Amino acid sequence: MRIAVDAMGGDYAPKEVVEGIQIAHDRYPEIEFDLYGQIDKVKPFLKNADHITLVQADEVIAMEDEPVRAIRRKKQSSIVLAAQAVHDGKDDAFFSAGNTGALLAAGLLIIGRIKGIDRPGLTTTLPVLNNPKQDQFLMMDVGANADTKPFNLYQYAIMGKYYAQTVMGVKNPRIGLLNNGTEADKGDMAHKAAHEFLAGVRDINFVGNVESRELLNGAADVVVTDGFTGNAVLKNTEGTALSMLKLIKNGIMNGGLTSKLGAAMLKSTFKGIQSQMDYSKHGGAVLLGVKAPVIKTHGSAKAETIANTIGQIKAMLENHSVENVVTYFSDHSEEMAEAKAEMQK
Incomplete structure (x- = not known):
């Protein structure tokens, strides 16, 4: 179970994000974390690096950035790299407290929609x-x-x-x-x-x-x-x-x-x-309908809230919530097409 974390997202990042991940690590030692961000800014807050890997991200998508444009232009941002890692199968879920629009865009454009949704x-x-x-x-x-x-x-x-x-x-x-x-x-x-x-x-x-x-x-x-x-x-x-x-x-x-x-x-x-x-x-808030768990917590979230959100992600992964949705929409594709046609009349 491996979670990609945007360490630079949020009003109090990276401090509160890193501290929240440390709390979550103590609660859930079976989880591996990949923290994407500017290592020189993230590392000072990391007290225990066990099961935590720092990945350099040269760019940061700010709260005021236009989401889709930022996703396309800032290819080395913490949000884009974390989402790409999930798309590539390196990580199982994506978490951020940063720009909501950018997280939604990354979920849709990089991780991708579940077929049929x-x-x-x-x-x-x-x-x-x-x-x-x-x-x-x-x-x-x-x-x-x-x-x-x-x-x-x-x-x-x-x-x-x-x-x-x-x-x-x-x-x-x-x-x-x-x-x-x-x-x-x-x-x-x-x-x-x-x-x-x-x-x-x-x-x-x-x-x-x-x-x-x-x-x-x-x-x-x-x-x-x-x-x-x-x-x-x-x-x-x-x-x-x-x-x-x-x-x-x-x-x-x-x-x-x-x-x-x-x-x-x-x-x-x-x-x-x-x-x-x-x-x-x-x-946090979950983007349902994409191929992996994508979770956004409030920009002002502190460490405890971030740790709670990791627990939520853990439950999603353990209970295969995304896989269940994928299976349902695959098994009911004809029914979905008929429903869509009927509701568009």
């Missing part, structure tokens, strides 16, 4: 609150494709199902379609068409439309949507959580001695709430 999608795991039967759910797409057709949503449902089964351990995941109401006739023409088709698919446990206000309550195990909506919902959820924490903190600080004493007594409770809302402990 029109558009790979970016998926992330979010927490479910106050539900003892469920602690997380999957949402896809959250930014890979702004424009999505009903057929793409159908393929997202299939890919999301296999990820939920193999990585999250959900036996028969409930698939929901993000919409502006729960009724079957809600939404625009694309959502109505997607709902009608998904409702008739035997291979998935479709539970119908899901409203955004019910996402954190566990309305479904997998929620499918277009990349524009998914990204907006994700950022709104992040922003609301941060704003609420700031609001509580300001209320305590401005509330006088009584508020401060009360907060001190509830410190453990606040920590529990913060931990429950922290989706980063579940790992």
Whole structure:
């Protein structure tokens, strides 16, 4: 099990990336790591080089670089070299905290799409609150494709199902379609068409439309949507959580001695709430639909989050999540073609 790591990607790279890999190495000694980056900048943070190989990458793709252009021009960048190593079979998975667009472009242009999948999608795991039967759910797409057709949503449902089964351990995941109401006739023409088709698919446990206000309550195990909506919902959820924490903190600080004493007594409770809302402990966002695991964590990720993401990659590799998707789409190629033709009428 060998993972290619973009050591130069992220707001705190290479320090936090290297430290995160060191934590992951201690947790999972069976994993080999190839760290791609500028060795003179990476090596000072490497305390234990056991099972870790440094690979020189002369160039770095910055957050502000135009993704596709950067992939094509910066052939010696850490992102391109890491993706190429996965394409060539040297590494089994690709991880980065860097430029999201560049990672998506590298996944599509270098590693390549699984045959039969029109558009790979970016998926992330979010927490479910106050539900003892469920602690997380999957949402896809959250930014890979702004424009999505009903057929793409159908393929997202299939890919999301296999990820939920193999990585999250959900036996028969409930698939929901993000919409502006729960009724079957809600939404625009694309959502109505997607709902009608998904409702008739035997291979998935479709539970119908899901409203955004019910996402954190566990309305479904997998929620499918277009990349524009998914990204907006994700950022709104992040922003609301941060704003609420700031609001509580300001209320305590401005509330006088009584508020401060009360907060001190509830410190453990606040920590529990913060931990429950922290989706980063579940790992990073996964580009599903490409030939190997491609995982992106937040640019501001620190070492612990990076180590958690390595655990997520390990689960994907151990449970053959990509291979399961490849097998499904290969075995159902005729069915996929018929579905695509029907949904394009």
